[in-house]
Amino acid sequence: MKMLKVVEKRKSVREYKMSDLDEKTLEQVVNLTKKIPVIDESVGVEFRFIIDGSEISQQLQGISGYYGKMIVAPHYFAVYADKNIASYKYAGYAGEWIILNAAKLNLGTCWIEAGDSAKAKAAVGYATDKELVAFIAVGWPSHETNLSAIYNSRDINSASSLTDRGYPDVKTGLGAEKESPRMAITEFVYLKTWESMLTFDELNRRGLDEAFYYMRLAPSWGNRQPWRFILDGERIVLAVQKDEALNEPVENIDAGIAMLYFEVAMHDLGISGNWKLSEDKKDEYKIPEDYFVVGYYSM
């Protein structure tokens, strides 16, 4: 299955069947951690699979999850990262890679904020110098139809997936299915400088409309969709909004997830390129103070 199909299918699952995964699936999931693409040898991230989710979820109530509400799942990955922003970004990139590959196995997943790292680490009981930056819940969704519903409920009259979601004045085929809404592409892609908007046709002419269509399906903390892109010739610059309510790991996990989604979309669509982490040219692009530059995708 192409990764883009998986990108369309994935959504956060917050209710799980509490039975353990069968041995074969468990092995497949745990083995995913060995196959994650490496983007930079210098970053330090570790994924530890937690087999006894129900026990640990009790320990983590009041610490992790939105407002301390831990999502109860049969299993989790605890995501540990070195204390630097490149490692936090890689935690997002690599964690989302696991999530998309778990979705290929039809598993449900959800990112969960760790909350206070020291308390969460004590609850999990694994000693390391790394910070515990997030959890990823893993299990079979309790409502199995939800995961495939994005396909099943699609308008049969739709010309293609592109005519669904994200385009003004087009009815989605999603019916009553619960789904986190997303911005239109033209709201977060700029040409040369900040807030210099492009029309959808201009993006289409550049052959980038589809990539951004898939990009916008990326998960983010509180569905804040903090990403903005600036097209500058062969460079596509990514800036991510800071948020006073969030800590550095979470802001950078959002950035890393966006990097993975954009890369998956570009590669699946046959446009080669790769990310360079760099904070330069912030002033030149007139990027406001409350955004940080993640880097640029070089085509």
Ligand SMILES: Cc1cc2nc3c(=O)[nH]c(=O)nc-3n(C[C@H](O)[C@H](O)[C@H](O)COP(=O)(O)O)c2cc1C
């Ligand atoms: C870094 C991060 C932390 C998150 N933490 C939580 C959480 O603690 N609890 C929760 O219910 N969802 C959490 N989410 C899931 C987001 O709310 C979800 O991705 C977003 O609303 C978009 O919905 P979707 O994933 O279904 O597309 C988190 C997502 C990210 C990226």
